[in-house]
Amino acid sequence: MSVYAVNKLCRDALHDRGFREALKTDPAAAMAPLDLAEDERRALLQGDVAGLFEHGCHPFLLAYLTRWDLFGLTAPVYSERIRKARDPRDETAA
Amino acid sequence: MAEIVAAFGVPHAPAFPALVAREGPNCEVARLYAEVAKHVAAVAPDVLVVFDSDHFNTFFFDNLPTFLVGVTEATEGPNDQTPMPHYRVRGHAPLAGHLRGSGLARGFDLSLSQDFDVDHSIMVPLHFLTPQMNIPIVPIFINGLAPPLPGARRCYALGEMVRAAIKDWPERMRVAVLASGSFSLEIGGPKIPHGERAGTPDEAWARRVQQLMQQGKVNDLLEEATAVRMARAGNIGGELLNWIAMLGTIGERRPRFIEPQVDHGHSYGAWRWD
Numbered sequence: 001m002s003v004y005a006v007n008k009l010c011r012d013a014l015h016d017r018g019f020r021e022a023l024k025t026d027p028a029a030a031m032a033p034l035d036l037a038e039d040e041r042r043a044l045l046q047g048d049v050a051g052l053f054e055h056g057c058h059p060f061l062l063a064y065l066t067r068w069d070l071f072g073l074t075a076p077v078y079s080e081r082i083r084k085a086r087d088p089r090d091e092t093a094a
Numbered sequence: 095m096a097e098i099v100a101a102f103g104v105p106h107a108p109a110f111p112a113l114v115a116r117e118g119p120n121c122e123v124a125r126l127y128a129e130v131a132k133h134v135a136a137v138a139p140d141v142l143v144v145f146d147s148d149h150f151n152t153f154f155f156d157n158l159p160t161f162l163v164g165v166t167e168a169t170e171g172p173n174d175q176t177p178m179p180h181y182r183v184r185g186h187a188p189l190a191g192h193l194r195g196s197g198l199a200r201g202f203d204l205s206l207s208q209d210f211d212v213d214h215s216i217m218v219p220l221h222f223l224t225p226q227m228n229i230p231i232v233p234i235f236i237n238g239l240a241p242p243l244p245g246a247r248r249c250y251a252l253g254e255m256v257r258a259a260i261k262d263w264p265e266r267m268r269v270a271v272l273a274s275g276s277f278s279l280e281i282g283g284p285k286i287p288h289g290e291r292a293g294t295p296d297e298a299w300a301r302r303v304q305q306l307m308q309q310g311k312v313n314d315l316l317e318e319a320t321a322v323r324m325a326r327a328g329n330i331g332g333e334l335l336n337w338i339a340m341l342g343t344i345g346e347r348r349p350r351f352i353e354p355q356v357d358h359g360h361s362y363g364a365w366r367w368d
């Protein structure tokens with residue numbers, strides 16, 4: 001698992017317009033050259049942001065995916081999914 | 095000898111420049127920035143030391159500093175597609191180098207960058223406070239977004255170090271300090287509201303932080319601003335560390351102005367003693 005590659009993908013979606021367009025057109029092909037684990041690739045294609053968050057990806061970066069509805073992640077879809085994620089902050093003793 | 099003449103704190107939401115362009119000078123955001131800008135203009139600093147947390151734009155997980163001083167003659171931005179004018183602003187490389195060297199001499203292992211651009215978290219505040227970009231900046235970056243974060247007391251001590259180092263600077267110079275960031279903010283994480291990308295999960299904490307600042311109760315703030323408390327205030331709640339470092343440069347002074355933007359988890363403040 002390489003959380004780094006997922007975080008990098010999100011950042012590149014913001015900074016690299018060509019990559020962003022490729023993700024819109026054919027996400028599987030755009031991700032083919034990337035050093036992603038198979039379960040990460042699958043989670044991205046399914047828009048499973050809760051899983052990616054629990055996996056350790058940074059939510060600030062994941063939220064970029066909703067700006068362009070990448071992987072089907074419209075704002076409402078993103079919001080409902082991420083809100084169901086297990087949040088370690090609620091489990092730590094104060 | 096240089097001296098710190100004032101300190102300021104503001105938020106930096108990337109939507110603000112476009113919002114103010116749309117709604118005009120009487121909207122809440124414009125009014126609050128204008129109030130702080132008035133104090134910046136009144137003290138007319140020669141240099142602005144800026145405590146800021148980059149949002150994975152200038153730095154990324156391939157090389158992520160906990161504390162970094164930007165030692166450069168100039169920088170520009172925003173570098174993150176924020177809808178606002180693009181600016182170039184001078185740095186003050188000699189003072190920045192001095193602050194970094196003083197830090198290293200006093201036990202702060204500060205990283206260095208001599209070539210970098212900056213994101214909305216510096217350019218939004220400057221857009222409203224010094225729109226002519228006529229005051230050189232010394233940016234000091236604090237990791238406020240990618241846990242584990244530095245502790246509140248460590249950031250306060252960083253500010254104290256900056257205060258001592260400025261005092262040692264041989265030339266006459268009026269320095270102001272600017273903190274950029276929110277107290278409670280969640281972007282893209284499980285604590286966002288239904289249907290939204292971002293929200294303010296802990297308005298009570300934001301009010302508490304402002305209250306402690308208002309009363310000059312720095313020690314209480316340092317006691318209460320634990321890693322757990324800040325994280326529960328949102329995944330961007332660590333930006334409070336920039337304000338805490340700023341307070342380290344001025345001690346337990348009370349602000350001349352501080353006002354919250356209601357339901358936004360942040361405040362606007364100005365500390366002056368002239």
